[in-house]
Amino acid sequence: MPIITLARLSDLPASDWDALLPKSQPFLRHAFLSTLEDSGSIGAGTGWQPAHRLFYEDAGRLLAALPAYVKTHSYGEYVFDWAWADACQRAGIRYYPKLLCAVPFTPVGGARLLGETQAAGMLLDALSDELRERGLSGLHVNFTDPAADALLASREGWLQRLGCQFHWFNRDYRDFQDFLDALASRKRKQLRKEREQVAGQGIAFEWREGHQLDEAEWDFVHACYANTYRVRGQAPYLTRRFFSLLAERMPEAIRVVLARRGGRPVAMAFSLIDGDSLYGRYWGCLAEFDRLHFETCFYQGIEYALAQRLGRFDAGAQGEHKLIRGFEPVITRSWHYLLHPGLRQAVADFLRQEEVGVLAYADEARGQLPFRQG
Missing domain, CATH: 3.40.630.30 (Gcn5-related N-acetyltransferase (GNAT))
Structure with a gap:
């Protein structure tokens, strides 16, 4: 042996x-x-x-x-x-x-x-x-x-x-509105207001699979990811080459949502998908917008999971701010x-x-x- x-x-x-x-x-x-x-x-x-x-x-x-x-x-x-x-x-x-x-x-x-x-x-x-x-x-x-x-x-x-940790579970919701209807009135209004604030800043979102991004877009993804570390005075764990290699080797598992304002990308969230779950992994922005993090990392992921009939959305390790958005311990x-x-x-x-x-x-x-x- x-x-x-x-x-x-x-x-x-x-x-x-x-x-x-x-x-x-x-x-x-x-x-x-x-x-x-x-x-x-x-x-x-x-x-x-x-x-x-x-x-x-x-x-x-x-x-x-x-x-x-x-x-x-x-x-x-x-x-x-x-x-x-x-x-x-x-x-x-x-x-x-x-x-x-x-x-x-x-x-x-x-x-x-x-x-x-x-x-x-x-x-x-x-x-x-x-x-x-x-x-x-x-x-x-x-x-x-x-x-x-x-x-x-x-x-x-x-x-x-x-x-x-805190994960979001699909309780057979028909769509995002159906999910909102399951919340208490005050929380429902808070989530709706946060989404309206982002939309009011002229920000739109586009989902891509791994094979749909070119190298310039991967440059942007890595720049956003690395910026989340640099603003804290830390070096990023993942190299730029990681994203290109992974896109070559398992593109079918990659999901990236790009946030655009006036046609220009300003933020992104990188996820993997497999089986019944969406895994939110990396996020970053190159310009600050009110409530953009919540929309890009949480609400967009929930909406995507609902559209794809996924059962679970694991948005990462950090915690309590997810609780009021329906993520369960x-x-x-x-x-x-x-x-x-x-x-x-x-x-x-x-x-x-x-x-x-x-x-x-x-x-x-x-x-x-x-x-x-x-």
Whole structure:
């Protein structure tokens, strides 16, 4: 049962990797993960070193895999463990490097232990055993699906961490007005007013699929995306080449909405679509307009999901401002295996307290949803 560490996903045929995936997993596709690597968005100098694990049967058939990365920081993960790293530094414990099983820069739940369940479990156990010899402080598996949750919960030493996101669900609405009619009157008026404010500024919207954008338009998409980081004094995670490569490799999954004023593009939102879900990922603008973010990132996505009869719209990790717009709290899970016994015990104590707070927060959020009672 040979286990191989793969430093470049493009060294493995896409058909071999994708054969392990459940349906509706755009971010786990070979095309997406290899594009992150081939575009230079991850790899040397980024703190994300690909170290994918492949589990083969003796006959040479690939049975299981994990998308894995050696990390020398905690940027781009969206499961925040900076406090753990700081505590380790104060105590003289090395926290980096660590091993992360996740999709880089993507807080979207899904399969993480790919392939046959028994083989994935054996691969997971082998990884846990090799951490010390490789000088890694632990193994982290972020934004898991129920299958991975069950497998990880059955293993000793793993700590579960809960989080909360906000997703929009299509409750068989006929159209956007039907969705608005499900809201309480005051909230309905607020959403309608926000949309009218954007329209009153002369802004119109156009949806495109991946193959419908040319390189000049991809320049604009990347410029908008990068600007959201630069205004905060940060460097963007994704390179310009990422967008062109992804448009070549999986154009059918890409959806971009362009906001135009006087025929000139001023903002965009980039999404992926697969199965029953729309995933809003990146947004940006090159000029500021009142309420444009809400329209471009939320209302346009809801309207598109309704038009395509999709069941869910996952608009990203950030939170409470989505609540009054009909996005419902959803519990997320990640799992953490830490080698140092003192660190493991301290984190376990913290997570028990944090879980109570997360569940209470989600319950309180459900009580603040804008829908009409009854």
